[in-house]
Amino acid sequence: MKRLLCQLIAGLLSCGLLVPAWAQGLQTVLLVSIDALHPAALRADVAPNLEQLKQPGQFTLDGHSVTPPQTLIAHTAMLTGLSPEQSGKRDNAWKPGQTQVTHKTLLDIAVDQGFATAYFYAKPKLGYLVTPSISTHALARDDGVERAQAFLRQPGRRLVFLHLSGLDEAGPDSGWLSGPYLDELRYLDRSLAPLLADVRQRGRYLIVLTSDHAGHDRLHGTADPQDFLLPVLVQASRPLPGIVRDEFSLVGLKAMVLDAMARLNKD
Ligand SMILES: [Zn+2]
Numbered sequence: 001m002k003r004l005l006c007q008l009i010a011g012l013l014s015c016g017l018l019v020p021a022w023a024q025g026l027q028t029v030l031l032v033s034i035d036a037l038h039p040a041a042l043r044a045d046v047a048p049n050l051e052q053l054k055q056p057g058q059f060t061l062d063g064h065s066v067t068p069p070q071t072l073i074a075h076t077a078m079l080t081g082l083s084p085e086q087s088g089k090r091d092n093a094w095k096p097g098q099t100q101v102t103h104k105t106l107l108d109i110a111v112d113q114g115f116a117t118a119y120f121y122a123k124p125k126l127g128y129l130v131t132p133s134i135s136t137h138a139l140a141r142d143d144g145v146e147r148a149q150a151f152l153r154q155p156g157r158r159l160v161f162l163h164l165s166g167l168d169e170a171g172p173d174s175g176w177l178s179g180p181y182l183d184e185l186r187y188l189d190r191s192l193a194p195l196l197a198d199v200r201q202r203g204r205y206l207i208v209l210t211s212d213h214a215g216h217d218r219l220h221g222t223a224d225p226q227d228f229l230l231p232v233l234v235q236a237s238r239p240l241p242g243i244v245r246d247e248f249s250l251v252g253l254k255a256m257v258l259d260a261m262a263r264l265n266k267d
Contacts, residue, residue: 025157025204025264025265025266026205026206026261026264026265027204028157028158028159028199028203028205029160030148030152030159030160030162030196030205030206030207031159031160032192032207033075033161033164033210033211033212034164034166034209034210035123035163035164035166035168035211036167036171036214036215036220037167037211037230038167038181039061039062039063039214039229039230040177040229041167041177042231042233046185046186047185047186047188047189048189049192050209053207053234054233055234055235055239056241057243058234058235058239058240058244059232059234060231060232060246061229062246063210063231063232063249063250064228064230064250065212065213065214065227065230066250066251067084068092069212069214069220069227069228070212070220070221071123071125071212071213072089072092072093072094072125072126072128074212074213075126075212076101076128077250078210078250078253078254079105079106080101080103083251087101087103089101093125094124094127094128098128100127100128100129101128101129104131105254107119107134108131108134109258110261111133113157115158115159116136116154117133117134117158117161118136118147118148118159119134119137119138119161120137120140120144120148120160121137121138121140122165123139123168136151144162144163145164145192145194145195148162152199153198158202166184167181167184167185167188170183170184171215171220172218173218175217175218176215176217176218176220176226200237204236205264206260206261206264207233207234207235207236208232208233208234208256208257210233210253211230213227213228214227215227232248232253234256234260238264240264243256243259243260243263244256
């Protein structure tokens with residue numbers, strides 16, 4: 001009898017006639033930060049998969065980083081929603097064993113909302129943003145995409161923050177928007193394609209792609225306006241008109257993501 005009941009439930013689930021509690025509402029949030037991505041590099045001939053994330057009214061190539069526009073300071077603003085002055089994180093350094101962030105991050109709030117969360121980062125200093133509530137976290141220098149895919153293969157509501165490195169080396173080595181820089185972005189774009197496909201197959205989803213800062217010539221983190229530039233691209237299982245505001249500031253990313261999550265969860 002019990003076996004029959006199990007077979008019946010499995011049948012209903014596979015036909016989509018019975019939706020398990022975990023499969024209702026928003027299922028998947030993928031946040032990708034491509035370190036040092038200059039918005040002008042986001043061209044269809046360089047990054048065709050990321051090009052698909054440019055939805056009308058849901059992206060800007062004129063977002064702005066914090067002052068100074070440096071990796072850890074910017075990512076702290078991204079995840080806490082606080083400026084460097086408000087968070088107190090005004091230096092760009094962190095080493096394992098040192099104090100980690102104490103402000104509530106976007107991932108902590110997702111946990112409160114019933115999401116399992118993963119945080120994969122390609123630079124050791126971003127370990128500063130690991131908090132106790134995160135389900136899975138790892139320094140993933142080269143395999144962040146694969147780790148994110150494995151995490152999302154499991155059922156339930158899941159949020160991943162994925163930090164990818166590469167352009168932050170190609171920029172200083174060869175110059176922002178140089179041939180080798182664009183080749184590195186081509187590689188990152190190809191690498192992300194299967195992960196983006198996986199997310200789209202997981203029911204209601206939200207994908208946000210952004211960066212921490214850009215650069216100019218072989219420099220970044222200076223007062224040059226180009227160093228502050230960053231893109232924000234939002235794609236979801238349904239349109240979210242107006243979700244990305246003009247004059248987008250990285251400090252507003254947390255609030256924007258939470259707004260998008262609330263909208264997608266409701267209907
Ligand atoms: Zn950076």
